[in-house]
Amino acid sequence: MPVFRALARAAQQTVLTPGCGCRPLALAVRHISFSPRQVTSDASFHSVSFSETDHPKVLITGGLGQLGVGLAKLLRKRFGKNNVILSDIRKPPSHVFHSGMTGPFIYSDILDYKNLREIVVNNRITWLVHYSALLSAVGEANVSLARAVNITGLHNILDIAAEHGLRLFVPSTIGAFGPTSPRNPTPDLCVQRPRTIYGVSKVHAELMGEYYHHKYGLDFRCLRYPGIISADSQPGGGTTDYAVAIFHDAVKTGKFECNLKPDTRLPMMYIDDCLRATLEVMESPAEQLSMRTYNINAMSFTPEELVAEVQKQLPDLQVTYNIDPVRQAIADSWPMNFDDENARREWGWKHEYDLPELVTTMLNSIGADSRIASAN
Numbered sequence: 001m002p003v004f005r006a007l008a009r010a011a012q013q014t015v016l017t018p019g020c021g022c023r024p025l026a027l028a029v030r031h032i033s034f035s036p037r038q039v040t041s042d043a044s045f046h047s048v049s050f051s052e053t054d055h056p057k058v059l060i061t062g063g064l065g066q067l068g069v070g071l072a073k074l075l076r077k078r079f080g081k082n083n084v085i086l087s088d089i090r091k092p093p094s095h096v097f098h099s100g101m102t103g104p105f106i107y108s109d110i111l112d113y114k115n116l117r118e119i120v121v122n123n124r125i126t127w128l129v130h131y132s133a134l135l136s137a138v139g140e141a142n143v144s145l146a147r148a149v150n151i152t153g154l155h156n157i158l159d160i161a162a163e164h165g166l167r168l169f170v171p172s173t174i175g176a177f178g179p180t181s182p183r184n185p186t187p188d189l190c191v192q193r194p195r196t197i198y199g200v201s202k203v204h205a206e207l208m209g210e211y212y213h214h215k216y217g218l219d220f221r222c223l224r225y226p227g228i229i230s231a232d233s234q235p236g237g238g239t240t241d242y243a244v245a246i247f248h249d250a251v252k253t254g255k256f257e258c259n260l261k262p263d264t265r266l267p268m269m270y271i272d273d274c275l276r277a278t279l280e281v282m283e284s285p286a287e288q289l290s291m292r293t294y295n296i297n298a299m300s301f302t303p304e305e306l307v308a309e310v311q312k313q314l315p316d317l318q319v320t321y322n323i324d325p326v327r328q329a330i331a332d333s334w335p336m337n338f339d340d341e342n343a344r345r346e347w348g349w350k351h352e353y354d355l356p357e358l359v360t361t362m363l364n365s366i367g368a369d370s371r372i373a374s375a376n
């Protein structure tokens with residue numbers, strides 16, 4: 001076990017002996033000063049520097065959610081299929097598991113530090129893309145699990161990345177802002193007082209990543225994603241999920257019940273833009289990045305604007321509104337428009353999909369899938 005974690009654990013056990021449970025002493029452990037840098041030099045023979053390999057060796061955590069499989073596909077095209085390992089705690093569908101077709105999949109629970117370290121060491125990982133999380137709506141329904149996965153899990157990831165000299169990507173979100181943030185547009189630097197456990201955990205991730213960068217030299221990179229829209233992967237329980245569901249329901253049933261009010265404006269992005277932005281920021285030379293956390297944006301629309309665009313192609317689509325108060329309250333506290341001029345200026349971010357291209361692409365893709373399904 002790396003020196004500083006071992007010391008921390010030992011110190012924690014000493015002050016938290018059963019029956020004692022004294023909070024103030026437990027807090028004192030956090031003031032012992034350890035530096036991941038001290039163990040990085042010791043552990044660095046486990047890790048591989050870029051000069052040793054042509055390509056990074058990438059581990060994606062939480063890879064079976066809405067975004068991970070698509071990212072693995074993109075990175076495998078770029079770096080080779082065996083250089084990108086997808087991981088999760090869920091059982092992978094067969095097309096993901098059969099590595100002959102795609103690439104390696106392994107079990108990894110980010111709450112298990114030892115398991116993470118073993119994977120990083122045994123596979124000589126150099127880049128870590130940390131996708132595991134509980135999203136906004138699911139997080140509000142299970143705060144203690146969200147706190148464990150999104151905050152405790154992140155601590156494991158930060159320590160692993162610092163100790164093994166990894167380049168670390170952690171996505172943040174429009175949900176890292178709150179009702180006191182400027183909402184139209186929301187700049188990179190402003191008040192961040194989110195009211196969800198998801199948002200609080202993401203602000204924590206931004207700050208901890210930047211702190212590890214400044215204190216220990218961790219190569220931490222973070223993008224605040226808008227709501228992401230994809231055809232062949234389902235969202236994991238967020239506030240922006242309606243903007244995915246509408247396409248499936250429109251194609252399959254011709255009816256859609258929306259859980260946000262018709263005039264709720266939120267920033268959104270098509271998945272291909274999101275994954276390309278992630279690769280681009282990971283490949284950007286460090287000297288191009290004046291910050292470690294950037295907003296990225298593509299479009300911004302309301303449910304009624306999205307419905308109108310879909311109805312241009314499916315005029316018979318019937319839409320009703322049945323507002324979910326939890327999701328509506330969250331959406332009302334989030335940015336309406338995202339200001340991403342720093343990303344555009346510094347590392348050349350440029351989105352490709354606006355609302356009309358998004359709608360055409362989604363309907364074509366879901367329509368083609370359901371035509372194939374009904375033919376089989």
Ligand SMILES: NC(=O)C1=CN([C@@H]2O[C@H](COP(=O)(O)OP(=O)(O)OC[C@H]3O[C@@H](n4cnc5c(N)ncnc54)[C@H](O)[C@@H]3O)[C@@H](O)[C@H]2O)C=CC1
Nearest residue numbers: 062064065066067109110131132133171173225227228236
């Ligand atoms: N999809 C979106 O619209 C947006 C996503 N993001 C961020 O991007 C990342 C990926 O998002 P999605 O793929 O949409 O999330 P998702 O909810 O679809 O997938 C998250 C994955 O994390 C896994 N997971 C949960 N607990 C775990 C644990 N203990 N160990 C390992 N894995 C665990 C789940 O099994 C799941 O497959 C998340 O960090 C999310 O906050 C940010 C903004 C927008």
Ligand SMILES: CC(=O)[C@H](N)C(=O)O
Nearest residue numbers: 135136173238239240
């Ligand atoms: C925008 C996000 O982070 C996510 N899609 C959610 O709605 O929780």
